[in-house]
Amino acid sequence: MPKKKWFLTTGLALLIFIMVVAAKFMDKTHPITELYVFGDSLSDTGMVFRATGGMYPPNPTYYQGRYSNGRVWIEYLAESLHLSSKQTNNFAYGGATTGSVGNSYVPSLLNQVQSFTQTHQKTNSDALYVLWAGANDYLQGVSSATVPVKNLTIAINSLTDVGAKKILVGNLPDLGHLPATRTSTNSVNLSALTQAHNQGLRRSLKILSQQHSDLEIVVLDANTLYRNAMPAAGYAYANPAAFNFTNVTSPCLSGSSICSNPDQFLFWDGIHPTAAAHRIIGETAFSTIQEAGMINPGLIMVP
Template structure:
């Protein structure tokens, strides 16, 4: 499998993924930090918050990148800001600042991936201003250090997760998600106008989750409302579930996210992009 080649001469092939975010993208940061204690394996898979590989790994595979060409700083429990969990977990801004401080000139051929904000709201934030600003500040820091291509994901409906859909906060989480995504879309549009040399692809995770919930059969899912894993163990058919636990998707869902992220890159990073 070859790397994604962008046919216009001004664009280099993607040679590396550099990933920042939370448990949706974490491939073992917390697992290594806790000496393999968390997330427990089994039932979780080798440090992922799922039953298999996560979306950035599927994306890398489609880009033709080896594991050695992924640098992943995403950390389970991370918020969009500096620190969460009493200062123990570096948030998105902290992850990016730590990276740029040790890489004053970063590779323009890399794709910088950012997905964060869910934990801000799940941990009680009720205003979208700071989380959106944090994401944009993280992008600004990468751009100032030399990044030319970024992939940003929006938030799925946080009020429709197995852990939240039946609780008192469901409606407010849905509203926060909608506002966050609207502000993020607007902020990215402004940034594109201000910095046309910075290429931005957006993974519309919200639309993808909503599509799966509305039409599960389209994705070969039979259950899109409850978690495969429960108190007595896990279900026998995890590939038919959207959710692995109360918050995180199954690896089958991650594979779909990776596929759509690749499509977003082809569409938005170059109108002439091809494999």
């Protein structure tokens, strides 16, 4: 074959190959068009507040129904994805457990997902489905990670059954090193339960990925994020200054007293993060789904 013709043939074949790969890549990176959120107080944007007629969490100590002094992480994530409030469907309730433990007036994670799937027999495959729960199970006395992890797995399977393809699941920060727990007699046990939960969750998600070849499922690694900010908890590589935090052990809100510099605190109260910490969690969530290829890597975050 003449050299010129060989170059043309080879070049054409290469071009076709690149176009096929690009088409597959573009197909995989459809923009996320909606958010569906299931969980507890870390993601609640006002469900409990509305259910209690605006009595809890108390305003203005807590910001407009959030369990913090400002917006929570899922709102920062929605902003980064350029999604409006109409494109964000939040079912998270403060106080929610994964299953049947806890307040019967607060729907658990499984209840939240069940109420959604009962009214959505076929759902949006270009939506991102977010699940983050489990902390309340252990804080309310559950002594094994087996059932909470199983509940999360059931919830994810229920969503995949109605067509969910993109799922973000939060693991747990060290529950033994929250301001409300770190000096308690249960601190060591809560830390052990956190570790068991996160290990069990990781195994379950790996199995789910193997069972569903078209499922994109990633972990929001809140545990590592908190560890990176908390040297007082004995974490060797912690650097709170990298997050502009000067206090990562005490709550900004103590009784009726509020600190003067909440943006420099990791915790707003004994359990919940400040809005500054929520922003970092939201940015981490965005980076996580971007690195996983769920969205076009060229998508720019909104300042």
